[in-house]
Amino acid sequence: MFDLVQKYKRFIQVFLGLIAITFATWGIESYTRFRGGQDTLATVNGIDISQREFAEELRRQQDQLRRMFGGRVDPAMLDSPESRRAVLDSMVSQKLLMSEAGRAHLFMTREEVIAAITQTPEFQEDGKFSTAKYSAFLAAEGLTDQGYVARLQTQAPVQRISGSIGATAIAPRSVAARLAALEAQQREVSQVAIPAQQFAPRVKIDDAQIKAHYDANQADYRTPERVRAEYAVLSAETLARQEPPTEAEINAAYEGRAAQFRVEEQRRASHILVKDKPEAEKLISEIKKNPSRFADLAKQHSQDPGSAGQGGDLGWFGRGMMVKPFEDAAFKLQQLEIELVQSEFGFHVVRLTGIQAAKARSLEEVRKELAEELARQKGQRKFAEAAEAFSNLVYEQPDSLNPVAERFKLQLQTTGWIAKSARQELGALDHPKLLAALFSSDSIKNRRNSDAIEVAPNTLVAARVREHQPAAQRGFEEVKDEIGAELRRREASALALKDGSAKLEQLRKGADAGVKWSPARLVSRRDAQGLPGNVLRQVVAADVGKLPAYLGVPVPDGGYILLRISRVVEEPVKESDPEAAARAAGLYGNAQHDAYVESLRSRASVELNPANLEKK
Numbered sequence: 001m002f003d004l005v006q007k008y009k010r011f012i013q014v015f016l017g018l019i020a021i022t023f024a025t026w027g028i029e030s031y032t033r034f035r036g037g038q039d040t041l042a043t044v045n046g047i048d049i050s051q052r053e054f055a056e057e058l059r060r061q062q063d064q065l066r067r068m069f070g071g072r073v074d075p076a077m078l079d080s081p082e083s084r085r086a087v088l089d090s091m092v093s094q095k096l097l098m099s100e101a102g103r104a105h106l107f108m109t110r111e112e113v114i115a116a117i118t119q120t121p122e123f124q125e126d127g128k129f130s131t132a133k134y135s136a137f138l139a140a141e142g143l144t145d146q147g148y149v150a151r152l153q154t155q156a157p158v159q160r161i162s163g164s165i166g167a168t169a170i171a172p173r174s175v176a177a178r179l180a181a182l183e184a185q186q187r188e189v190s191q192v193a194i195p196a197q198q199f200a201p202r203v204k205i206d207d208a209q210i211k212a213h214y215d216a217n218q219a220d221y222r223t224p225e226r227v228r229a230e231y232a233v234l235s236a237e238t239l240a241r242q243e244p245p246t247e248a249e250i251n252a253a254y255e256g257r258a259a260q261f262r263v264e265e266q267r268r269a270s271h272i273l274v275k276d277k278p279e280a281e282k283l284i285s286e287i288k289k290n291p292s293r294f295a296d297l298a299k300q301h302s303q304d305p306g307s308a309g310q311g312g313d314l315g316w317f318g319r320g321m322m323v324k325p326f327e328d329a330a331f332k333l334q335q336l337e338i339e340l341v342q343s344e345f346g347f348h349v350v351r352l353t354g355i356q357a358a359k360a361r362s363l364e365e366v367r368k369e370l371a372e373e374l375a376r377q378k379g380q381r382k383f384a385e386a387a388e389a390f391s392n393l394v395y396e397q398p399d400s401l402n403p404v405a406e407r408f409k410l411q412l413q414t415t416g417w418i419a420k421s422a423r424q425e426l427g428a429l430d431h432p433k434l435l436a437a438l439f440s441s442d443s444i445k446n447r448r449n450s451d452a453i454e455v456a457p458n459t460l461v462a463a464r465v466r467e468h469q470p471a472a473q474r475g476f477e478e479v480k481d482e483i484g485a486e487l488r489r490r491e492a493s494a495l496a497l498k499d500g501s502a503k504l505e506q507l508r509k510g511a512d513a514g515v516k517w518s519p520a521r522l523v524s525r526r527d528a529q530g531l532p533g534n535v536l537r538q539v540v541a542a543d544v545g546k547l548p549a550y551l552g553v554p555v556p557d558g559g560y561i562l563l564r565i566s567r568v569v570e571e572p573v574k575e576s577d578p579e580a581a582a583r584a585a586g587l588y589g590n591a592q593h594d595a596y597v598e599s600l601r602s603r604a605s606v607e608l609n610p611a612n613l614e615k616k
Helices: 009-019 051-068 081-103 110-118 131-141 145-167 173-184 196-202 207-216 236-242 247-256 277-289 291-301 324-330 363-396 402-407 432-438 441-446 476-508 533-541 578-603
Strands: 040-044 047-050 186-195 226-235 266-274 313-317 338-343 346-356 453-456 459-469 521-524 549-554 559-569 606-608
Touching: 040 051, 040 081, 047 051, 047 081, 051 081, 081 145, 081 578, 081 606, 110 145, 131 145, 131 363, 186 196, 186 476, 186 533, 196 476, 207 476, 226 236, 226 363, 226 402, 236 363, 247 363, 266 277, 266 291, 266 324, 277 291, 277 338, 277 346, 313 346, 324 338, 324 346, 363 402, 363 459, 432 453, 432 459, 441 459, 476 549, 476 559, 521 533, 533 549, 533 559
Parallel strands: none
Antiparallel strands: 040 047, 040 606, 186 521, 186 559, 226 459, 266 313, 266 346, 338 346, 453 459, 549 559
């Protein structure tokens, strides 16, 4: 591609590295903290990783997942022993890189970081640093200016080391070609399901089996300690809704940002990119004879993989978004005119397909976004003013949340029965520190308010227990039917697995096995055609040296799937595919980066304390 992103790729990568920090916040104190604290999880070249740091990183990843999936994610998925160890390993790798950056004296001065921030495109407006945009970013990330600068002083050099290692990876052309071929390869697949339910009538479970299972697994049939709670949420969002921006404020903001709402002239063009001028001139001759063939010729001849599939269409763009020779031509041409342009990428046959004159967006067009932005800013200001008073009032009047609800006009909310560690939908209470406070002896025995706890940026929650149930053993009669249903399901699943495995063995020996295959469909790594991910992985990894090939996959809900691969379709792959080369280089870069970190680990002093990694 030849647009601005390609032209300034390295420049953009550097600044994105400054903004999109992918690790937790570690300050300078990490280098001076004494070694061997009681809550230390690991020590890397004398730098401790504490329980606090680990909890912050775990929470950061949970918050990131919530944002990615709109809040519909269970934080417990990141709190298994395996995932906790993976998080700790990533933190150890980060500390190794930080140690290496320190050894090489790569950390940035405060002045260098501030200069980089002011030049970051995401924080600029009309070519100048925007305090409003920078403040909005800090508020969204729950950071202070001082904390963000301190973070970048250590994190930016680490990102620079990681980026430079990955950027030096060059994948062999043969590897890139093979990768592209594997991605494009299609396999013709038929399947037959063997559901566990069909074996249910054959399953016989008696009371003795149920009782034996109960006696051996009583811990599985305990009701956990539970509470019902009420809580109050003070957030910038809630406070913003209490006092929406006035019409006068919206008008003033619009007038003050008139330049921001101006849309510069836009052009739309299509092009055919080729390597030599005679070919380009021949294409122009063909297009002049039959202009309607432009899109077909672009698909056949253009060497720009990003636009060839769209008939050469590049969409709308403004000045500064294309390389200069192309831009100069596009903004000079009249509608449907064609011109030959040479750039660093080759020769472009350019046809202008659209013109949008510069215009200013009206107040009505931007009213909604202006109102939302003003409300957000108001809410953040009010939250900053109210947070301390909210925390103090919750503490000073510990026997009720009514005073804080009345003062800040908040609606008290109540929960159903909730457990401390069970997976559940808790909304604002879904925070380990808040749950720990609710289940503390003070909250349960004295029914006192919890502290005001920050569960997300610009969001404080205080809660108190209304009712409490201690953990209890469920009686056999209470769970008898539940256990019986589970044992029958397991037995039916085992029978389905046994039947499926036997049929698979018959098929591999050339027998019919009495199965009725579904209609065949072509699947690939790019197009699963509805196959679940775990099934597709086995299909594309199956040995197809001899066809038809058969495989069987147990399914999580109980049952078995038989699959038949009857044909392999190899798609033609270009000799030089830039996208495949980029993906292969990315894989090589990741491997090279991992090898570098492993080499640092082999030379470093790394001490782990697995006992402290267990959940507290």
